[in-house]
Amino acid sequence: SMKWLADYVTIDTTPKQYSHALTMSGSKVEGYTVEGAEISNVVVGKIVSVDKHPDADKLVVCQVEVGQDAPVQIVTGAPNIQKGVSEGALVPVALHNSMLPGGKNIKKGKLRGVESQGMLCSLGELGLTIHDFPYAIEDGIFVLEEDCHVGQPICEAIGLNDTCVEFEITSNRPDCMSVTGLARETAATYNVPLNLHTPVVKGQGGKIGDLLSVVVENQDLCKAYLARVVKNVKIGPSPRWMRERLRACGVRPINNIVDITNYVMLEYGQPMHAFDLKYVEGGKIVVRNAKAGETIVTLDGIERTLSPEMLVIADAQKPVAVAGVIGGEYSGIMDDTQTVVFESANFLGTSVRTTAKKLGMRTEASSRYEKGLDPHITFEAVQRACELVEMLGAGDVCEDIIACEHYDKALKTVRFEPDWTNEFLGIHISREQMVEYLGRLGFVVNGDTITVPSFRTDIEHKADIAEEIARMYGYDNIPITATRGVAQGKLTEKQKFERRVNDALLAMGCYEIMTYSFISPKYYDNIRLDKNSPKRDSIRILNPLGEDTSIMRTTAIPSMLESLARNYSNRNLDASLYELASEYIKTGEDTLPNEYKTVTIGLYGQDKDFYTLKGMVESLLKATDVTDLDITPVKDDPTFHPGRCARLSVGGEDLGVIGEIHPAVCENYGILTKVYVANLYLDVLFAHHATQKQYKALPKHPAVTRDLALLCDASQPVHELEKAIQKAAGKLLESITLFDVYQGQQIEKGKKSVAYSIVLRAEDRTLNDQDVEHVMNKVLKALENMQVTLRS
Secondary structure (H helix, E strand, O other): OHHHHOOOOOOOOOHHHHHHHHHHOOOOEEEEEEOOOOOEEEEEEEEEEEEEEOOEEEEEEEEEEOOOOOOEEEEEOOOOOOOOOOOOOEEEEEEEEEEEOOOEEEOOEEEOOEEEOEEEOEOHHHOOOOOOOOOOOOOOEOOOOOOOOOOOEHHHHOOOOOEEEEEOOOOOOHHHOOHHHHHHHHHHHHOOOOOOOOOOOOOOOOOHHHOOEEEEOOOOOEEEEEEEEEEOOOOOOOOHHHHHHHHHOOOOOOOHHHHHHHHHHHHHOOOEEEEEHHHOHHHEEEEEEOOOOOEEEEOOOOEEEOOOOOEEEEOOOOEEEEOOOEEEHHHOOOOOOOOEEEEEEEEOHHHHHHHHHHHOOOOHHHHHHOOOOOOOHHHHHHHHHHHHHHHHOOOEEOOOOEEEEOOOOOOOEEEOOHHHHHHHHOOOOOHHHHHHHHHHOOOEEEOOEEEOOOOOOOOOOHHHHHHHHHHHHOHHHOOOOOOOOOOOOOOOHHHHHHHHHHHHHHHOOOEEOOOOOEEOOHHHHHOOOOOOOHHHOOOEOOOOOOHHHOEEOOOOHHHHHHHHHHHHHOOOOOEEEEEEEEEEEOOOOOOOOEEEEEEEEEEEOOOOOHHHHHHHHHHHHHHOOEOOEEEEEOOOOOOEEEEEEEEEEEOOEEEEEEEEEOHHHHHHOOOOOOEEEEEEEHHHHHHHEOOOOOOOOOOOOOOEEEEEEEEEEOOOOHHHHHHHHHHHHHHHEEEEEEEEEEOOOOOOOOEEEEEEEEEEOOOOOOOOHHHHHHHHHHHHHHHHOOOOEEOO
């Protein structure tokens, strides 16, 4: 609230300029809003007369003074506007062509034949509630009891004209989660005086020791616990100025005591809590760890089970609040509350965060405590609360205070090194200027020692001091300097290779996907992985989001099948996907796993079959300059179809597997069509790719083509035949192409016919018949050794 901020600093600037200045000094502004900006042409009016509508029993016709030459006539059906009762009342009047919140435009018109030149407004129509003005009613016209005059703009009359600035406070600056903290930043940014208020409490309500005692059992989790008692409490609405400030900061006003605790939390950043003393059994507060199985019904009416690591505020019998998170059901302030205990405490941030997470809740208090608050402000906060009680006449404050403090009150110090700071920041400013900047922020420089203010819990070493100087100097004033050294950013050879793989697969029409590396153990069942398979021995995550994401995958095939299944269920009739996925293979119980990157390809569709996938893999190898591929049939992999699966190797090293997914696996994923998957090791591809391109001149001499029709066993892999032909033909072989495989009546049972087109060429001469005959004889002899003959 800019009105609230004005209590501490005086600046003459626009909200936009203010937002920019604070952002540039390190307190990032998300935006700002002006209350009542949606309201226009709505003024304070005085009802002169009220008459019955001639044609409607539930409508009345009002003559209303609005500061113009003559009264305006307004027709209303509000039940609280009656003849003889409402004359002289001040009300909000939306005149002709006025605007209300939500973009509602009010224009003059006729109601049952009687002209109405505007509208009388309720609280809701102004965007307000009964909490903003407790004396008003919810279902009628807002009758003003404010000190205002006829014709005055309504936003000005009711204080609906504050400017609210929204900051994004980083977790290391809990001191800025308060009006006083942002006032310090504002004063430092604009280099203007900071006018902080020191609370003064008279205390005329007797001795606190007669009513209350406090014991802190766990002093590690509770660094400070301060309490003051207020007797003869008078519950009622807060004054308008307090309600306005709370509303501007997004807090709903409730009653004077509750509002005081919220007001102090916003002002100082110190969460406050108020207990009704009659619900504190034995008049004793004990700060202790919860007992196993202990429960508490919190202010939201939910019973919560506590655990021993949680800190609670208890009375002689039971917990009455969860420390730093939320109060108990009977700790709230009721209409009949007579005696109140104000608590101002400092709890260990990590403990509060752990407790809030386990209880599944995050409150205004816990969000502040978990960032690590300054324990020094607990005293000022409880004093301010009691000062406000006396200021509002809400009760009698007891004279003394209970203070259980268990923290080192000595302020931190950091060595001041101006030369190092200049070198570190790349600037050149004097020591005196640095001292001036630090003085604005509350630091005290004495020689080479900087004394850090208690509220700056984030300052630890000289780099933090350099940051403070940099933001006061202005980040935009720091000169641009070139990076020292000769290192230049560039892609590694491995990264370049990965891009080649990506480009090749994209060129083949595949879409890249990205899936999570953590999966469910059930995924292994879905792909029918053998119960004793070493791939089931996965790294288990210590704090998983759930059972479905509890282990690190040892194979990327289930993740690919999940993506294919999702596409299939969404009626995508054709899919070609790929992923550069990571797999994690366990190496031991207390050692990090080996992480392998794989190229996983998945297909389904009418024009897709095993040979489509095989061709894609071969094209990928060609694009990445990988040769010497070997293919071995696989019949015992339960994930794949036993007759349509192969294991690939390059240079004798295992490259991966390709094949058609087993129908039972497809059924597990709800896919009612054939699916083809390849899973290749990227590291093996990279290790065997040609690092340099070899230039080969265009041929000068003609080629010779020969066709071979061979007869072999039906089980003979044709890839082995190709390798034998390549080896026998030697350097003269330019290419070999399989163009026919036949089994039928003309071929004896158990045999198949395989036909190849062989192209021979020499680089230095034209081949003659003797050259070709010599090569073909060598090829046939090699095939004959494999029991392969020419087909007659």
